[in-house]
Amino acid sequence: xIWRTAWKNVWRNxxxxxxxxVSVTIGIFGGVFAVAxxxxxxxxxxxxxxxNEIAHxxxxxxxxxxxxxxxxxxxxLQETLHKVWYTEGVEAxxxxxxxxxxxNTAAKSAGVQIIGxxxxxxxxxxxxxESTIPGTGDFFETESRHNLxxxxxxxxKELNIIRYILxxxxxxxxxxxxxxxxxxxxxxxxxxxxxKSEKTFKKEMKRILTPKEQHNYGRVIxxxxxxxRERSRLxxxxxxxxxxxxxxxxxxxxxxxxxxxxxxxxxVFVKNTDLSGLTGLGxxxxxxxxxxxxxxxxxxxxxxxxxxxLPGLEVMHWxxxxxxxxMMTDLVQQFYAVFMVVIxxxxxxxxxxxxxxxxxxxxxxxxxxxxxxxxxxxVFSMIxxxxxxxxxxxxxxGMAVSQLLISVTAENGINFSSYAEGFExxxxxxxxxxxxxxxxxxxxxxxxIVTGVLSSIYPALKALxxxxxxxxxxx
Amino acid sequence: MKVLEIKNVHKIYNSSQVQVHAVNxxxxxxxxxxxxxxxxxxxxxKTTLLNMIGGLDKPTEGEILxxxxxxxxxxxxxxxxxxxxxxGFVFQSxxxxxxxxxxxxxxxxxxxxxxNKKKRDQRTFELLKAVxxxxxxxxxxxxxxxxxxQRVAVARALxxxxxxxxxDEPTANLDSKSTETLLDIMEQxxxxxxxxxxxxxxxxxxxxxxRRVITVEDGKVISDEQK
Numbered sequence: 050x051i052w053r054t055a056w057k058n059v060w061r062n063x064x065x066x067x068x069x070x071v072s073v074t075i076g077i078f079g080g081v082f083a084v085a086x087x088x089x090x091x092x093x094x095x096x097x098x099x100x101n102e103i104a105h106x107x108x109x110x111x112x113x114x115x116x117x118x119x120x121x122x123x124x125x126l127q128e129t130l131h132k133v134w135y136t137e138g139v140e141a142x143x144x145x146x147x148x149x150x151x152x153n154t155a156a157k158s159a160g161v162q163i164i165g166x167x168x169x170x171x172x173x174x175x176x177x178x179e180s181t182i183p184g185t186g187d188f189f190e191t192e193s194r195h196n197l198x199x200x201x202x203x204x205x206k207e208l209n210i211i212r213y214i215l216x217x218x219x220x221x222x223x224x225x226x227x228x229x230x231x232x233x234x235x236x237x238x239x240x241x242x243x244x245k246s247e248k249t250f251k252k253e254m255k256r257i258l259t260p261k262e263q264h265n266y267g268r269v270i271x272x273x274x275x276x277x278r279e280r281s282r283l284x285x286x287x288x289x290x291x292x293x294x295x296x297x298x299x300x301x302x303x304x305x306x307x308x309x310x311x312x313x314x315x316x317v318f319v320k321n322t323d324l325s326g327l328t329g330l331g332x333x334x335x336x337x338x339x340x341x342x343x344x345x346x347x348x349x350x351x352x353x354x355x356x357x358x359l360p361g362l363e364v365m366h367w368x369x370x371x372x373x374x375x376m377m378t379d380l381v382q383q384f385y386a387v388f389m390v391v392i393x394x395x396x397x398x399x400x401x402x403x404x405x406x407x408x409x410x411x412x413x414x415x416x417x418x419x420x421x422x423x424x425x426x427x428v429f430s431m432i433x434x435x436x437x438x439x440x441x442x443x444x445x446x447g448m449a450v451s452q453l454l455i456s457v458t459a460e461n462g463i464n465f466s467s468y469a470e471g472f473e474x475x476x477x478x479x480x481x482x483x484x485x486x487x488x489x490x491x492x493x494x495x496x497x498i499v500t501g502v503l504s505s506i507y508p509a510l511k512a513l514x515x516x517x518x519x520x521x522x523x524x
Numbered sequence: 525m526k527v528l529e530i531k532n533v534h535k536i537y538n539s540s541q542v543q544v545h546a547v548n549x550x551x552x553x554x555x556x557x558x559x560x561x562x563x564x565x566x567x568x569x570k571t572t573l574l575n576m577i578g579g580l581d582k583p584t585e586g587e588i589l590x591x592x593x594x595x596x597x598x599x600x601x602x603x604x605x606x607x608x609x610x611x612g613f614v615f616q617s618x619x620x621x622x623x624x625x626x627x628x629x630x631x632x633x634x635x636x637x638x639x640n641k642k643k644r645d646q647r648t649f650e651l652l653k654a655v656x657x658x659x660x661x662x663x664x665x666x667x668x669x670x671x672x673x674q675r676v677a678v679a680r681a682l683x684x685x686x687x688x689x690x691x692d693e694p695t696a697n698l699d700s701k702s703t704e705t706l707l708d709i710m711e712q713x714x715x716x717x718x719x720x721x722x723x724x725x726x727x728x729x730x731x732x733x734x735r736r737v738i739t740v741e742d743g744k745v746i747s748d749e750q751k
Contacts (some may be wrong), residue, residue, distance in 0.1 A: 050632070050635040050636075053628075054621065054623065054624065057623035057624065058623055060623075061622070061623055413617075413619065414619065414621065414622075417613075417615065417619040418621075419604060420578065420580055420607065420613050421607070421608065421612075421613055421632070421633055421680070421681075422604055422605065422607050422608020422609070422633055422636055422684075423604070423608075423636060424601055424604045424605065425600070425601065425604070427636070517580045518575045518580040518581045521580075521615065521619075
């Protein structure tokens with residue numbers, strides 16, 4: 050009966066209750082959706098890191114990661130591989146030869162990490178091959194007598210392997226994509242021009258286009274003008290195992306784009322057979338084993354097992370290799386909770402204010418209820434339930450609206466392309482797919498109820514302090 | 525059988541400037557089934573007396589015994605519970621819960637006492653029929669006239685079969701026809717259920733109906749007449 054009465058009391062003043070409910074709805078919606086976007090960005094970053102960059106576990110000589118000494122290869126490779134493969138939870142293993150060196154073209158050079166891989170085994174561990182930019186090649190699938198290199202888009206731009214060309218076909222494509230004629234007319238004088246670097250291209254576009262045109266069409270113009278010359282080459286130079294400078298010309302096998310500027314600038318992949326030959330390393334001499342496990346939740350467990358089996362080697366899991374990622378995934382849940390608590394604390398003040406007004410308006414009624422026999426516990430419960438109902442209705446509607454928007458945006462993602470450069474500089478994709486766990490909704494529901502309870506305490510105590518005789522005399 | 529005894533009760537209000545002796549040594553007793561009116565001018569102390577009888581206020585001196593229980597010995601929670609079981613209230617401004625229907629208002633106290641649904645419904649319909657509102661069971665107070673609301677209040681006061689009902693100026697906001705109807709109903713219920721009714725009133729029509737009239741002035745009983 051108290052529940053029913055409290056529910057009906059909530060709707061006594063519909064406008065006032067709706068104002069409170071709408072404010073809670075907006076607060077919860079804003080908070081939950083913001084968390085979903087942040088969570089989606091982080092989940093995508095972690096997935097990208099595990100699927101394209103670092104995998105789950107690395108095994109190497111204990112001193113190898115200090116200075117990437119070419120001599121520090123994994124001893125007893127076959128025995129080590131056997132132990133790794135027969136560890137429960139291990140899904141795939143790939144060997145790597147890792148050398149630091151320089152990548153050079155006629156125009157530019159850049160410091161890189163050259164990674165010698167077995168492409169077929171590498172594909173079992175990583176999905177990097179799926180990030181090949183169409184039209185630039187493939188992940189070592191074409192048989193070739195040449196040394197082949199698979200490089201990142203940002204490195205290709207830096208070395209002027211990727212250029213920007215405006216020609217008639219580009220203008221036609223831009224017209225199809227509804228770029229206005231006024232903009233196309235500005236691009237006409239540059240037809241046939243080749244821009245050797247992204248920097249010079251952007252500089253020219255900034256000169257001829259207005260800021261608004263840059264903002265609206267700059268990206269699509271850049272994408273259409275993007276050009277890669279097949280059979281492009283670069284020279285990789287490095288020190289061999291005898292510390293003698295050596296190198297070779299490599300043809301570009303393909304260019305990958307994983308929206309991570311730092312990785313794309315520094316990681317060059319070649320076949321380990323090519324690299325071993327150049328460095329003087331033997332076929333059984335590799336620097337690192339990278340491992341994919343079946344269930345990410347068992348990472349630490351599998352890591353520990355491998356450590357026990359391989360006491361002379363350094364075995365590290367992804368959280369140890371990239372503690373910043375680990376921090377994000379481990380601490381971010383607490384951050385979300387704090388974020389929601391702050392939002393709800395702000396909303397709580399509105400609810401307290403409303404409930405105080407309710408108690409004041411119903412002074413006579415509360416006096417009557419006490420007079421006819423409603424004890425303090427029931428009066429307190431009734432006020433508390435009204436407060437909980439207000440917060441819960443707003444909270445449920447807010448969560449429903451945010452879930453709807455999350456479902457819609459999870460399909461197509463949210464495009465932050467205006468900020469793509471900034472996102473990609475930090476290793477994040479500018480296209481985010483919001484994501485939230487059911488556990489988070491449960492946590493928010495509990496927090497909403499707690500907010501309702503806490504918001505009701507002061508007003509309910511005010512109600513309990515009313516003297517029935519005085520309250521009944523109130524006009 | 526005595527249901528209420530008031531023994532030399534005083535109520536003194538002390539403010540910073542003046543001391544008010546609202547009730548000044550009143551002693552009364554009420555038998556089961558009485559239909560009594562306490563009359564007196566404004567400020568005579570009748571409402572204060574009624575509040576003390578109902579346990580809503582404490583006497584400064586003296587005792588009030590309800591069914592032989594001294595109200596002063598009951599702690600706050602026990603007093604509220606005692607009121608719920610033994611005392612019914614009818615207020616001047618009806619004081620129905622506006623969000624509940626007539627039925628829900630009447631059964632409110634029975635719900636507090638955790639009556640089972642069958643008994644509760646039976647008693648509720650019985651009372652609403654007795655006050656002539658069996659066809660307005662699902663109406664909220666906003667859809668009832670003043671007289672009808674007061675009749676619901678009377679039904680509510682009688683719901684838990686209290687020892688007595690205290691009615692503080694129950695007819696003050698009613699027209700003459702509604703007053704007549706209400707008084708007839710209360711008189712009938714008094715006869716049929718044997719519940720004591722004690723009114724605090726200025727209304728001559730109430731005084732006319734009452735079988736005992738207690739006149740109070742300046743906090744003292746001036747006269748106590750049985751008709």
